[in-house]
Amino acid sequence: MAKGIMYIDGQRVPFDGEKNVLAVIRKAGIDMPTFCYYSELSVYGACRMCVVEDERGKIDASCSMEPRDGMVIRTNTARLLKHRRMILELMLSSHCRDCTTCEKNGSCRLQELALRFGVRHVRFKDTRPHYEIDTSSPAIVRDPNKCILCGDCIRVCEEMQGMGILNFAHRGSDLVVCPAFDRKLGETNCISCGQCAAACPTGAITIFNEIGRGWRALHDPKKRVVFQIAPAVRVAVGEAFGLEPGVNAINKLVSALKMMGADEVYDTTFGADLTVMEEADEFLERLKKGGPFPMFTSCCPAWVKYVEEERPHFLKNISTCKSPMEMFAAVLKDQYARKDEEDGRTTYHIAIMPCTAKKMEAKRPEFQHDGKPDVDLVLTTQEIIMMIKESGIRFAELEGESPDLPFGMGTGAATIFGTTGGVAEAVARRVVEDKSKNTLQAIQFSGIRGSETIRAVTLPVGDRALRIAVVHGLVNAQKLLDDIESGQEYFDLVEVMTCKTGCVGGAGQPYGLIPVKQQRAEGLYEADRTALIKRSERNPIVTKLLEGALKGRTHQLLHVEYKRPDKA
Incomplete structure (x- = not known):
């Protein structure tokens, strides 16, 4: 070099x-x-x-x-x-300048640089046509009128995710970024990962903002508003309030939500522990039956959507386990049904997630009962930050309080779900027969953790050696699928995260480059190191639930079979 x-x-x-x-x-x-x-x-x-x-x-x-x-x-x-x-002046001349009402107001790169370089007047007329705002996606909004033609979204979609949903169309002053044939995003195979929105320097592509629905629920006396907080959120939310990336701010977030009117606040790690238990059991059952292998994890909704749309022949390989968010939601709504009848209120369930694709997942018909979704609303980390700021809460100064019981208790294994390799490591802790401290360390240092985009490890389970792969970034997952199909690689278990670095790098998180995302991941590993319980099967509330209220009903509440969408 x-x-x-x-x-x-x-x-x-x-x-x-x-x-x-x-x-x-x-x-x-x-x-x-x-x-x-x-x-x-x-x-x-x-x-x-x-x-x-x-x-x-x-x-x-x-x-x-x-x-x-x-x-x-x-x-x-x-x-x-x-x-x-x-x-800058030329960009502004062809830009929709409704800055004060724009979703990116205050975080727009064009706005920032125009201020920095003292651009106060625009001498040129806008000759570009006006475009309709595309709200067809359940996760992101596209406004071509604010596009500066930088091409970031195009390259992210192609180079990071391998999807190629967006590209340049037309010529000259008619040049625009759009899906092929001027289709809407909802008409394409877009997986709602939102990385295009994360890369966009202006308000041309933004997260579908649902803050208004959140406030209406919090102010409705007929609703019992219950939150769940995903693992990756706790190590990123504090960045907006002066805390270092990776600082575990879940207790401060619980306090903030209670101040905003939340009735109960739980931890998605409880759902992650349920996922580990069910996914490990499913994996062991496949080992007995001889397949189908590899078994792919199903926690990432963008990954599941990709397989449905592009590789449906792999659907049989995807775990039937719902994601932690949906497992938690199904259990919550089931357990609160009688409570709703008794006090005449309706449980309104809000999930705070690092991921835009979770908005899409929550709207899937598979996760509805009697026509009502198990998760009523998904808010990203960015959206909850906006709500906290709107409330005037001094987040960094909050004392903090623990998530509510019974669903506020999770293990270290569940906490690391938020980073690449975390799901595979948590399942490995469950399926290995030797439960000693040395085994935990052996799994940790096996290569299952790390930043390499594709990692392969071998772990002993019973009388056989299990081949486990961990991949993050959808374009890398596609390469791995090609190798599996061609017979070049064989694995028993494969963890896939669509976003690079895993959920800590989700598009719903505050903007950050790889070093920031790695700090967030380290924050989750630190939470695991200090956790009193490291394995999901040792979560007493999860064990009690599986042996009691959920006995004989786990398939109904905690599992789902994915099918190729009907294109008719």
């Missing part, structure tokens, strides 16, 4: 293997503006905001330049400032 010395604005800056000049500039402490540069994606070089000027006065985009020893560049000349202001 290239090494050397560059001179940036007169500053001597060493480089050692940086991807491009832009990375070296940022290493030097200069906040170079960009729209289309996303370090985890291929270099596009379209926005031209990151241009620099060399000794000869030549201007080029720093994101597409390789660093060279002895290179001399300027990043802040009068010519470059004029150039950047012109780009």
Whole structure:
């Protein structure tokens, strides 16, 4: 990898293997503006905001330049400032400028840079056509009128998820980002992962905001509002209030929700423990019957949607276990049915999730009973942050309180569900016969944890060695499926997370690059380290429920069979 010395604005800056000049500039402490540069994606070089000027006065985009020893560049000349202001003015001229009512108000990159570079007037007329806002998706909203044509969403969808739902269409001033044949998102095979919304620098693609429904429920005296909080949420929600990424803020979040009017607040780790118990039993049953293998995890709704739409021949391999969110919801609604009759209130169940695809999952007919959903509303981490801020709660100063019982108790195994490898590790803790502390450590250091996009480990179970794979990022899952189909790879159990790093990197979380997501994952591992109970089968409330109220009813309440959607 290239090494050397560059001179940036007169500053001597060493480089050692940086991807491009832009990375070296940022290493030097200069906040170079960009729209289309996303370090985890291929270099596009379209926005031209990151241009620099060399000794000869030549201007080029720093994101597409390789660093060279002895290179001399300027990043802040009068010519470059004029150039950047012109780009911003042109973008604003063709942009829907309803900033105060935009979902991205306050977090819009275009708004931020226009303010930073002092763009106060737009001299040019908007010649682009007006487009209809696309609200056909259950998870995300697309407003082409706010698109700056940076291409981030296109590359995320293609390079990270391998879906290719979005692309450029038409030419010149009619250029637009849209699905093929100008279809709506709801008419495509979009899996609702929301990573396009996470990458979008403006309000062109946003999470489907359902805060209004949440407030209406909280203010309705006829509703008993019950929350569940997913593992990944607790290590990210505090970032919006000055806490470091990875700080476990679940107790503060419980306090905030109670102040906002919640009747009861539970922990999704309870549902995750149920999932571990059921998934492990299903896996052991498959071992007895000889398959079908591999068994794929079913916790990620975007992954399940992908298999239904693109690889239906693998549906038989997907675990029949509902996700922790849906298991929890089914048990909650079942257990609260009599309570609703007694006090004349209706239980309204809100799930706080790191994932936009959970909005889609909650609306699936498989997760409804008598025409009513088990999860009435899914709010992302971003949405609950907005509600806390709207309430004026000083989140960082809250004392905090524990989730309510009986469904507020979870184990360390359930907590790590929020990061890549967590589900597989939790199931492994359940199925291995040796339950000693040394075995826990052996599983932990087997390679099941880590940041590699595809990881394979072998663990002994009984008289056989189990092959387990962990994959995150849907494009990597597709590669693994190809290898399994071709016979190049064989696995007994495969954990799939659509989003890179797992749920901690879900599109409903506050924006963060890989290092931030890794801090969140470490926060979950720390919670596991300090947990009194490490294995799901040792959760006394889960055990009591399975041996009591759910006995003989687990298949009805906790399992589902996925089928290819009817395209007719």
